[in-house]
Amino acid sequence: MRVAPSPGQSGPSLPHHPDPIIAVATAPGRGAVGIVRVSGHGLAALALAVCGRALQPRHATYLRFLDGQGLTIDQGLALLFPAPHSYTGEDVLELQAHGGPVGLQLLLARCLEAAAEADPATGLPRAACLRIAAPGEFTERAFLNDKLDLAQAEAVADLIDASTEAAARSAGRSLSGAFSAEVHALAEAIVALRVLVEATLDFPEEEIDFLEKAGARARLAAVAAALDAVLLRARQGALLREGLRVVIAGQPNVGKSSLLNALAGAELAIVTPIPGTTRDRISQTIQIEGVPLHVVDTAGLRADEQVADEVERIGIGRSWEAIGDADAVLFLHDLTRLQDANSQNADHEIAARLPASATVLQVYNKADALAAELTDALPEGAIVLSARTGAGLNTLRAALLQTAGWQAMPEGLFIARSRHVQALREAREHLEFAIAHAGQRDAALELMAEELRLAHEALGRVTGAFTPDELLGEIFGRFCIGK
Numbered sequence: 001m002r003v004a005p006s007p008g009q010s011g012p013s014l015p016h017h018p019d020p021i022i023a024v025a026t027a028p029g030r031g032a033v034g035i036v037r038v039s040g041h042g043l044a045a046l047a048l049a050v051c052g053r054a055l056q057p058r059h060a061t062y063l064r065f066l067d068g069q070g071l072t073i074d075q076g077l078a079l080l081f082p083a084p085h086s087y088t089g090e091d092v093l094e095l096q097a098h099g100g101p102v103g104l105q106l107l108l109a110r111c112l113e114a115a116a117e118a119d120p121a122t123g124l125p126r127a128a129c130l131r132i133a134a135p136g137e138f139t140e141r142a143f144l145n146d147k148l149d150l151a152q153a154e155a156v157a158d159l160i161d162a163s164t165e166a167a168a169r170s171a172g173r174s175l176s177g178a179f180s181a182e183v184h185a186l187a188e189a190i191v192a193l194r195v196l197v198e199a200t201l202d203f204p205e206e207e208i209d210f211l212e213k214a215g216a217r218a219r220l221a222a223v224a225a226a227l228d229a230v231l232l233r234a235r236q237g238a239l240l241r242e243g244l245r246v247v248i249a250g251q252p253n254v255g256k257s258s259l260l261n262a263l264a265g266a267e268l269a270i271v272t273p274i275p276g277t278t279r280d281r282i283s284q285t286i287q288i289e290g291v292p293l294h295v296v297d298t299a300g301l302r303a304d305e306q307v308a309d310e311v312e313r314i315g316i317g318r319s320w321e322a323i324g325d326a327d328a329v330l331f332l333h334d335l336t337r338l339q340d341a342n343s344q345n346a347d348h349e350i351a352a353r354l355p356a357s358a359t360v361l362q363v364y365n366k367a368d369a370l371a372a373e374l375t376d377a378l379p380e381g382a383i384v385l386s387a388r389t390g391a392g393l394n395t396l397r398a399a400l401l402q403t404a405g406w407q408a409m410p411e412g413l414f415i416a417r418s419r420h421v422q423a424l425r426e427a428r429e430h431l432e433f434a435i436a437h438a439g440q441r442d443a444a445l446e447l448m449a450e451e452l453r454l455a456h457e458a459l460g461r462v463t464g465a466f467t468p469d470e471l472l473g474e475i476f477g478r479f480c481i482g483k
Contacts, residue, residue: 020090021133021141022111024104025482031099033076036107037482038093038130039086039138045126047080047093049114050107055080055093065095067110068117074103088138089145136476143464143476150464151180151420153476158241158415160480166290167240171415174237179414180463182230186427187459189223190452193434197449217438224431231424235405237416243285243292244404247322249354250332251346252300255365258387259332260284260297263396288397291406296322301350320353328359328403330396335370335384338377359403367391423461430455 020040026033038046047055052066057080065073076097086092097107115127136157143153155174162168173179196216248256264284282297299315323329331351337343354360362379368386378384383399385392430451437448 019129019131020115020127021137022108022130023133023138023482024108025094025138026099026104027480028101030101034097034099034101034104035482036095036097036104036111037138038095038111038127039088039090039133039141040127040130041083041091043080043091043093043127045119045121046111046115046130047078049117049119049126050095050111051078057082058085060096065097065107065110067106068113073106073110074098084145084147087147088141089147090141133482134477135480138482140476149177149180151183151462152177153464154417155179155415158417162241162415163243163285163292164240164287164290166287166413167292167415170237170240170413173412174414174416178412179234179237179416179420183459183462186223186227186230187456189219189226190431190456190459193219193223194449194452194456197445197452201445201449217435220431220435220438224428224435227424227428227431231421231428232407233413234416234421234424236407237414238418238421239291239404239406240413241415241417243294244400245294245296245325245327246330246400247296247298247319247326247328248330248332249298249301249319249323250350251302251334251343254300254332254334254337255387256297256300256332257282259330259363259365259385260295262387262390262393263293263295288401289406291401291404293400296326298322302346323358324355326358328361328400329354330363331360333362333364335364335366338370361396361399361403363396420462423458427455427458430458 020038020043022036022038025035025037044054050065051061051063052070053061053063055061055078060077060079062075062077064075065078067073074097076095079094079096081087081092081094083090095107095111097103112130115130116125118124119126139148139153139156142148143150148156152175155171159168159171159175162171193216248259250256260282264286283294284297285292285294287293298319299312301316301319331347331354333347334343362382364378364382364384365387367384368389368391383392383396385396387393434448434451434455437444437451
């Protein structure tokens, strides 16, 4: 048989880190509580030196944290989690002190000092080679020690970074393993199909058609349908995590800043009748039905020969840069200028420069200043609103969600990343090829076996079963230190 292990059965063959690590595990700055976390092997001696007494495993002990002369650095709670029952799968020591930055640094320095000292009981260093943790190294060790798979490890960072309630709840589901469980179920179904194909290939002289007898084609179709459902929710989860980059663009004084303020519900941008008031990009993250939208107000667009101010010219250049990076562009027009030939020509010039790949929503502002019947000549799909009164804003919000591909919040939605969506898409494509070869013999059956293998491998990249070391470094390097 040539069947690889299921993503849920074995982790990556990466070396486990031998050195113990330490870091302040709470956010920088002052706070009520600060935590110094240590992970490694054999931390009992280090805990004894810093805490002055032996710690009972998994029990919080209130005590003094001591320096090298036995003087008090601080008072707080100490907890020791012996391996493997800890976050990282190694011994973990947590010292919960007051949240002053200086006190936490003193406590961290004392741990490093005590680790290098000889343990009176053994004559060896208490925690040889204890060092400051790299970003994300605690969670990386949890992954390497099979405490979390890669999708769950990424969900830790996503939960910390969540910008909406929906994103936080979805990240919590991924952290608990909901996403991984669905990927594992798909992988197991593909493994079962691979076994059937391999049996047919390995025993060609048998008169039994293993694939036909097991209903392989129907099972392939069922796996593909299940993968489609997971892929749909993964795309929604990726949108929850990453949001939509929306740029408001148009001529000066069409109401771009007013629209940003109306969407945000706050006076973020200065609004005046003076052309060129907005000189640089102004960004604000808002949410619609839990989906984060990163909205950018830009400088009014006009031809270079019309701009005498160098600062405004730089702002216009940055506006075009933002438009090039946008997921959606709100091309804002002024309804009161519909009969102004110069204004219409300027809009045509802007439209001609918009990237061909850009998703553009045609939005017409200042509906409160124009009779409704005069809007009949607008292009199909145009959104008419008033940033001043708020009329039409709900229509715009719905259009933005539709542009993003958002559907009503599905039950049990999990957070996901672009790389997850890409891996699932690849798995789906390989399944489609496998379905095309199903029911055929000889070379076609070999191709079917290969497509199933590639689909299985793509699923394994979601949970980390088949993940290059370089990608792991990129993922964990984006975590905060101490996590």
